[in-house]
Amino acid sequence: MVNSLYCQIINLIDAGIVVLAPGGRVVLWNQWMERCSGIAEASAMDQVLEDLFPEIRNSRISRGIHKALQMNSPSVLSSRLLDASFPLHRRLITGLRKSERMVQSILIKPFESDDDARFCVISIFDISSSDMRERALRTQSNMLSQLVQDLQQKDHELVSLFANTQNGILIFDRSGLVLKANPAAARIFRQLPHKLLQRPIWSLVREIGRDYFGAEHSDDDIERLLPTTDDEREMTGLLEDDNTVPLSVTANSIPFADRPRRFFVFVRDITEKKRAEAQLYHIARFDGLTGLCNRYSFLEILGREIRTHSRQHWNLSVFFIDLDRFKSVNDKLGHEAGDQLLNQVAQRLTACCRDSDTVARWSGDEFVLLLPQQNHQRSAITVAEKILATISRPFMLMGQEVYINCSIGIAQFPDDGGDAERLIFCADQAMYQAKEDGKGLFRFFTAEMNERTLQRLKIESELRTALRENQFELFYQPQVDVTTGHMVGVEALIRWNHPERGLVFPDAFISIAEECGLIAPIGAWVMTQAFETASRWYKREGNPLTMSINISPRQFIDESLVFTVSKLINSVGFPADRIVLEITEGHLMGSGHDTLAALRSLKLLGVRIAIDDFGTGYSSLAYLRHLPVDIIKIDRQFLNGAATNPIDANIVSAIIDLSHALNLEVLAEGIEHLSQMELLRLKGCDQAQGYLIGKPMALPDLLCWYQTFFKNDIGMK
Numbered sequence: 001m002v003n004s005l006y007c008q009i010i011n012l013i014d015a016g017i018v019v020l021a022p023g024g025r026v027v028l029w030n031q032w033m034e035r036c037s038g039i040a041e042a043s044a045m046d047q048v049l050e051d052l053f054p055e056i057r058n059s060r061i062s063r064g065i066h067k068a069l070q071m072n073s074p075s076v077l078s079s080r081l082l083d084a085s086f087p088l089h090r091r092l093i094t095g096l097r098k099s100e101r102m103v104q105s106i107l108i109k110p111f112e113s114d115d116d117a118r119f120c121v122i123s124i125f126d127i128s129s130s131d132m133r134e135r136a137l138r139t140q141s142n143m144l145s146q147l148v149q150d151l152q153q154k155d156h157e158l159v160s161l162f163a164n165t166q167n168g169i170l171i172f173d174r175s176g177l178v179l180k181a182n183p184a185a186a187r188i189f190r191q192l193p194h195k196l197l198q199r200p201i202w203s204l205v206r207e208i209g210r211d212y213f214g215a216e217h218s219d220d221d222i223e224r225l226l227p228t229t230d231d232e233r234e235m236t237g238l239l240e241d242d243n244t245v246p247l248s249v250t251a252n253s254i255p256f257a258d259r260p261r262r263f264f265v266f267v268r269d270i271t272e273k274k275r276a277e278a279q280l281y282h283i284a285r286f287d288g289l290t291g292l293c294n295r296y297s298f299l300e301i302l303g304r305e306i307r308t309h310s311r312q313h314w315n316l317s318v319f320f321i322d323l324d325r326f327k328s329v330n331d332k333l334g335h336e337a338g339d340q341l342l343n344q345v346a347q348r349l350t351a352c353c354r355d356s357d358t359v360a361r362w363s364g365d366e367f368v369l370l371l372p373q374q375n376h377q378r379s380a381i382t383v384a385e386k387i388l389a390t391i392s393r394p395f396m397l398m399g400q401e402v403y404i405n406c407s408i409g410i411a412q413f414p415d416d417g418g419d420a421e422r423l424i425f426c427a428d429q430a431m432y433q434a435k436e437d438g439k440g441l442f443r444f445f446t447a448e449m450n451e452r453t454l455q456r457l458k459i460e461s462e463l464r465t466a467l468r469e470n471q472f473e474l475f476y477q478p479q480v481d482v483t484t485g486h487m488v489g490v491e492a493l494i495r496w497n498h499p500e501r502g503l504v505f506p507d508a509f510i511s512i513a514e515e516c517g518l519i520a521p522i523g524a525w526v527m528t529q530a531f532e533t534a535s536r537w538y539k540r541e542g543n544p545l546t547m548s549i550n551i552s553p554r555q556f557i558d559e560s561l562v563f564t565v566s567k568l569i570n571s572v573g574f575p576a577d578r579i580v581l582e583i584t585e586g587h588l589m590g591s592g593h594d595t596l597a598a599l600r601s602l603k604l605l606g607v608r609i610a611i612d613d614f615g616t617g618y619s620s621l622a623y624l625r626h627l628p629v630d631i632i633k634i635d636r637q638f639l640n641g642a643a644t645n646p647i648d649a650n651i652v653s654a655i656i657d658l659s660h661a662l663n664l665e666v667l668a669e670g671i672e673h674l675s676q677m678e679l680l681r682l683k684g685c686d687q688a689q690g691y692l693i694g695k696p697m698a699l700p701d702l703l704c705w706y707q708t709f710f711k712n713d714i715g716m717k
């Protein structure tokens with residue numbers, strides 16, 4: 001309805017109305033047009049105007065249409081003033097008889113539909129008669145002055161934008177010569193704006209080449225080569241003093257209907273951005289303390305080298321280097337000394353290598369090294385020996401001479417592995433072997449290590465299952481008073497009821513649990529069980545027995561140890577001084593502030609501390625004075641020989657005397673023969689434990705054993 005009303009109106013108007021679709025084809029052609037052009041609506045529809053009126057080709061009219069459709073800009077044309085007109089006639093065109101040609105005023109206006117498609121509406125007025133002419137001229141003059149005003153306004157806005165924007169703008173023509181440059185561009189190129197004019201753009205921006213320009217290139221070619229607005233590119237600004245400035249560049253062009261195209265680039269100085277990027281790059285790739293590559297860049301370099309080496313059939317070696325005794329330097333001399341040590345180690349390692357080698361800090365006190373193009377194992381050995389020698393030389397830290405060592409594991413490509421992770425893994429395994437073999441050594445990775453590693457990984461996964469499925473059990477070994485023979489306590493010793501292997505002893509899995517971090521949950525399980533047993537025993541028998549629990553070095557690092565012990569003491573209702581936590585002598589000697597602090601906190605809770613395996617760690621008894629320790633457990637090896645070997649007997653005797661002098665209790669481990677028991681009684685040892693008295697037993701067996709020997713008052717006298 002509305003549509004047909006519009007059509008009627010359009011057909012009634014005393015003017016020609018033509019509407020062109022976005023592609024320029026006719027979509028509306030009113031009756032006025034039919035009458036004055038002699039072209040029926042049906043023939044005009046969907047045609048290009050220039051095909052209907054070939055004489056308007058390349059005329060102001062077709063440029064006006066182009067401007068309206070492409071640039072959304074209107075035009076007013078007059079056949080009298082601008083010599084622009086359609087071949088239209090004042091009366092109906094019939095056959096060959098054409099009437100007088102019409103003087104026209106033409107309005108070409110863009111029009112956007114709701115769906116953003118741009119149409120072009122052409123209105124043609126007959127101004128052949130004078131009053132019509134006057135009216136049309138007035139309309140035209142009004143529109144023109146409006147257009148001029150709009151243009152002036154736009155021009156003003158553009159000029160101030162051009163002058164004040166922080167982005168540099170360079171406008172140049174199709175020969176590449178700069179025609180305009182704004183103040184920001186002048187600042188970026190460190191020039192006065194007028195000095196940039198008439199300079200070829202390639203003398204200012206390196207990447208916009210001279211070869212972009214020239215007669216053989218069309219405007220479209222040039223535009224294609226320049227970075228578009230969506231494709232900001234980093235380029236190099238060339239300065240007068242031969243310096244350069246990093247730029248971010250986008251470009252565009254200004255098409256003109258009647259003139260060659262102009263091009264312009266927006267340039268942004270990205271010096272700060274580049275600096276920040278470089279800093280981030282450095283932080284991401286290099287170790288902040290030593291300045292060496294970090295593990296990420298090492299893996300990247302190693303990966304790259306492996307690719308080259310596999311193409312060239314070369315070998316390469318990867319070293320995994322771990323410092324021995326670094327922790328104790330850190331603990332005893334402080335973190336600053338630790339940092340100095342790492343720095344000096346980094347320097348010494350670098351000095352042992354060639355420029356083509358890569359040294360990196362892997363983590364903490366671990367370093368890795370990549371030696372490319374190693375076709376003989378010998379060269380890896382030479383470097384390893386050099387490293388061991390240089391690290392064993394004294395380091396000066398805070399005015400003190402400090403001695404450390406390192407252990408080195410070596411893996412080789414392609415024999416040991418084909419990718420970076422695998423090679424590092426193998427080198428790490430070999431390093432562990434070097435440590436186990438005595439530290440200060442190097443070891444090459446071998447297939448046996450691989451086998452052992454796989455075995456360890458299997459045990460690790462089985463241990464997780466064991467924890468989940470409650471496969472652990474505590475055995476208890478009795479401890480007796482040497483003088484009375486009465487049982488005074490037990491030592492809790494863990495066992496693993498393995499579904500396939502049967503009863504597994506702790507030596508087969510504790511160290512693996514320590515390595516993979518499972519010792520914390522296993523240790524917590526042991527403590528809970530041991531505390532509960534002690535508490536139940538206390539409630540049943542009325543007298544508390546001493547419960548000794550082995551604590552692994554790793555558990556001391558775990559901050560939750562003290563908290564766990566205090567929670568258990570409070571929850572089970574058992575005298576804290578009947579709990580003995582055992583720490584091996586070797587661990588106590590190498591321990592740092594953390595362990596000592598944990599020991600002191602444990603003592604504050606009231607529990608007692610025993611040094612296990614005493615005599616194997618070469619500690620002086622005098623040193624023990626400063627430690628929060630209550631009990632010394634003499635290692636089995638001294639008791640083994642004590643009955644027959646006077647030296648061992650003397651050592652046992654000396655340990656007992658000195659311990660008593662220091663107010664420490666003494667317990668002898670590994671008593672297998674009566675003669676050993678006799679010796680202990682003679683020397684005044686306080687307590688004893690061993691197969692002679694009782695083997696480690698499951699709780700029901702312990703209860704039987706206790707009933708047999710003590711409830712019937714047989715005792716172990």
Ligand SMILES: Nc1nc2c(ncn2[C@@H]2O[C@@H]3COP(=O)(O)O[C@H]4[C@@H](O)[C@H](n5cnc6c(=O)[nH]c(N)nc65)O[C@@H]4COP(=O)(O)O[C@H]3[C@H]2O)c(=O)[nH]1
Pocket residue numbers: 477492493494505506507510523526550551552582612613636669670671672689690691692696
């Ligand atoms: N030949 C001989 N051996 C005797 C004699 N009397 C006791 N033993 C054995 O000597 C070990 C004493 O424990 P340890 O020195 O603390 O040495 C323990 C301890 O360091 C560790 N361990 C045991 N249970 C735990 C635990 O729950 N946690 C932690 N972290 N370590 C544990 O495993 C080690 C070995 O434990 P087990 O195999 O139970 O071995 C026990 C015990 O069975 C004897 O007269 N002759």
